[in-house]
Structure formats: C-alpha cells, structure tokens
Amino acid sequence: MGDLAIRDQLPGALLHLIDDLALHWKTVIERIVACDAAIASTASKDIRCVRARQVIGVGALTADALVATVGDAREFKNGRQMAAWLGLAPTQHSSGGKSRLGTISCRGDSYLRTLLIQGARSSLQRAKAVAIEKATPEQLWIRDLVARLPFGKVLVAIANKHARQLWAMLAREEDYDAHAWLKHPMVQRPRSTRPFQTA
Known part of the structure; x- marks a missing residue:
C-alpha cells in the first residue's frame, strides 16, 4: 500500500x-x-564444447567463446603457446643472464581471457572447499598457490593452466583427465635423471 x-x-x-x-x-x-x-x-x-565444459569453471558461455575464438587448437604448437596467445602468460625480462617474469601480456582476445579468469574463481572455491584427502592433484596445487601468491595472481595461474588443459583436450580430441600430468615425460623419467633432485 x-x-x-x-x-x-x-x-x-x-x-x-x-x-x-x-x-x-x-x-x-x-x-x-x-x-x-x-x-x-x-x-x-558441439563435442568440442562438451569436452571443454568438463573443466571446472568452464561453462557453456566460455566453451562456446573458446571454440569460436580458437577454432582449430592444432594451429598452436602447444598449450603454452595458446595461453600466451590469450595473454595469460607472463612477460619475460632477461638481464645479466637472469630471466625474470613480469606481468601477463594481456594480448589476444580480452573477452575470452576474462571468461577464463572468472571461471578460475570456481576452481579456486572448489579447491578451498574440498577435503584434503579428496582433493585432486590440481586442487592441491591450487591450495599451494593460495598459500604463496596474491589472489589475482592465483586466478591468472589457474586460468593459464585451464588454457593449457583446454588446448590438450581440443588438439588431441581427448576428454578431461585429472591425472593427465602423470603422463608428462618429466614425471615418467627415473628420479635419478630428473633435474634439481636432492639426496
């Protein structure tokens, strides 16, 4: 009234x-x-969108934008190249034989980059909420990032990893595999031959 x-x-x-x-x-x-x-x-x-949506934080909007923007992921040599193309890789500065990482380049499609960074929030929230004993390797990695880095850098790091995962899934036509890191050559090498190992 x-x-x-x-x-x-x-x-x-x-x-x-x-x-x-x-x-x-x-x-x-x-x-x-x-x-x-x-x-x-x-x-x-679209099977490419269906695959992309298997990644936590990637919904229909992000998957559709990814497929429309990237097209054939095989045009990129690897996931790192696609992440750099999206502006999610830090710039590198070399001086006196030392290489330092700077801010992200912010190149590429700003809309898709924003969607991936926003989607990274979902992965971050899920990783913080899940019990340690039930966490995936990626969620444990995220929790470690939270303990070491500022919030914004954590989101960009997660978005960068998602971009690399999405490249692998699209370029190789594979579904999401939370344990795919175990197939990496560096993981499969004998411990005695891996760099930076201490006794």
Whole structure:
C-alpha cells in the first residue's frame, strides 16, 4: 500500500517513463534468457564444447567463446603457446643472464581471457572447499598457490593452466583427465635423471 501511495504522488510523465523503463528491462531480461538458452543449446551439440565444459569453471558461455575464438587448437604448437596467445602468460625480462617474469601480456582476445579468469574463481572455491584427502592433484596445487601468491595472481595461474588443459583436450580430441600430468615425460623419467633432485 505504501508503494502505491507514493506512486500516486508522482507526476504522470515520470510514471510513464518508469513504466517504459520497466518494460524495457523486462525485454532485456527475456533476450538474455533466450541468448543463454541458444548458447547452451549450441554448446551441448558441439563435442568440442562438451569436452571443454568438463573443466571446472568452464561453462557453456566460455566453451562456446573458446571454440569460436580458437577454432582449430592444432594451429598452436602447444598449450603454452595458446595461453600466451590469450595473454595469460607472463612477460619475460632477461638481464645479466637472469630471466625474470613480469606481468601477463594481456594480448589476444580480452573477452575470452576474462571468461577464463572468472571461471578460475570456481576452481579456486572448489579447491578451498574440498577435503584434503579428496582433493585432486590440481586442487592441491591450487591450495599451494593460495598459500604463496596474491589472489589475482592465483586466478591468472589457474586460468593459464585451464588454457593449457583446454588446448590438450581440443588438439588431441581427448576428454578431461585429472591425472593427465602423470603422463608428462618429466614425471615418467627415473628420479635419478630428473633435474634439481636432492639426496
């Protein structure tokens, strides 16, 4: 009743404007819902999008944008190259024989980069919420990052890893494998031949 009383006191022109804005807002919401449904439908029919959505933090919108932007992932030599193309790899500065990592380059598609960084929040929240004994190797890695790095750098690091994972899944036409790191050549090498090992 209070809202109706206030409405009756407003000038007619203002009421007309408010009604127009309310109608416009309703139309915008309906269009957003329709667009979301169309994107979800497309993502559910494209095997590349279906695979991409297996990564925590990658939804229909990000998967659809990834496939539309990257196209054939095999055009990139490796996941690191695709991550750098998206601006998720830190710049390198060399001086006096020493190499230092700087800020991310912010090259490439800023929209897709933003989606991946936002999606990294989901991975971060999941990793912090899961019990240690049930955590995947990636979630343990994320928890270690949280203990060492600022929040923003953690998100970029997760987004970088996701970009590399997505490249592998798309280029090799493979599903997500949380234990894929075990297949890495450095992991499979005998301990005595791995660099930086201490007795």
